[in-house]
Amino acid sequence: MGTMGKGGDGAARLSRNESIEVHLYGKVLDVSAFSKSHPGGAKALRIFHQRDATEQFEMYHSPEAHKKMRAMAKGARDAPKEDEVSQSEIGKDFAALTQKLHDIGCFDPHPVDEVVKLGITLLPGIVGFYLLHNGWPALGSFLVAFSFYMSGWTSHDYLHHAVFKGSNDKLVGWNNAMGYALGAWQGYTVDWWRARHNTHHLVTNEHGNDPDIMTAPVLTYVRNNPKIAAALNAAQRWQQYYYVPAMSLMDMYWRFESIQYLAARPFAKMWGSWLLLAGHYAALFYLFRGQMAWLLFTMLCRGFLTGIVVFSTHYGEDILDGGKHGMTLVEQTALTSRNITGGYLVNVLTGYISLQTEHHLWPMMPTGHLEKAQPFCREFFKKHNLLYRESNLYECVKYNIKALEYESALSKARKVE
């Protein structure tokens, strides 16, 4: 999908040469020089220029990174108290809840779940390739698509450093290594995915900042806004009808975006990722030899499965101002995330992405523990009068369709006139 074409508020206001100051644990840190070598990229820091990033830092970093941050904070000036959302009552209560989840083992490794997940990811692919060449090409290519689809969720967990725990080597190094291997299996560039997905987590549904919601012109979310509705062209007015079938093109689109990301960067930096991608396509064409039409079917199925699930959890929800909106992480998550209901089977078949609210609050939590964290999360939402959004998959798709409909927005506006 293309981009919205509108300048982002938060990140874009700062030019690349201006200094970047982020607020962490009540201090103002100048991260201008560090931004060039920050493993989470410069954009993450630019977006949080003069914003409290304490909760975002907490959710993403290893003890090693904490140590480095503390060294950088020595001698830094105090941040203005009124800007520190992490120090609000709800912010402090949320930090206490996170600590409690650590104490009851929700951040401990979950080897059984990880082995099950790897099995569900790789076995269908192996069986699928066998069936493809042994008389069952439709079932075989669907199983390959399912394997690539599951690989998306499994690599996602490793790249969030949510599987191996322990020393820094294990936490960062081994998780990343597995993430790259599974990324190569499904055919996406991990560097592209990390840049995109981490930004999405840091600034979920923020207009101009979150790359995931930049879906125009193919899908332009109207959300009852008559101004946007009136500006849609004749083709876009069909978007609520073509949204579901368009999901099947997502695999081809993400493959294209992956290659585009690599092509836009110096080869000397990206050669490893080019090599992995070349290995993926060499293997793919070899494994589909003589059955190339079924490769297209595989891509359409994979795109559809992933697209429907991904679009169900955020796209029909609120869109926030891309600047300093003054919300804590938990308040932002409550407005922008929706869980998919259905219980254990749905959780496993969506790689636990169905527990989207919990995953956004604690991305480094092994996904097998998200169910354990859920009742605490619900209770917290209730205590702080936050809406805990959840629906079955069909309802989630309907929310999206509603947010894409232009007629209802226009007719509402006419009634008001």
Ligand code: HEM
């Ligand atoms: C100024 C102090 C900071 C230091 C010293 C720092 C350091 C690091 C380090 C060492 C990593 C690699 C993973 C790890 O060891 O945990 C990392 C990853 C990351 N950082 Fe930071 N960081 C800082 C601030 C921030 C801020 C303010 C944000 C966001 C607002 C941020 C977002 C990220 C993200 C999203 C990643 C994940 C990258 C990935 O593994 O895919 N960092 N950071």
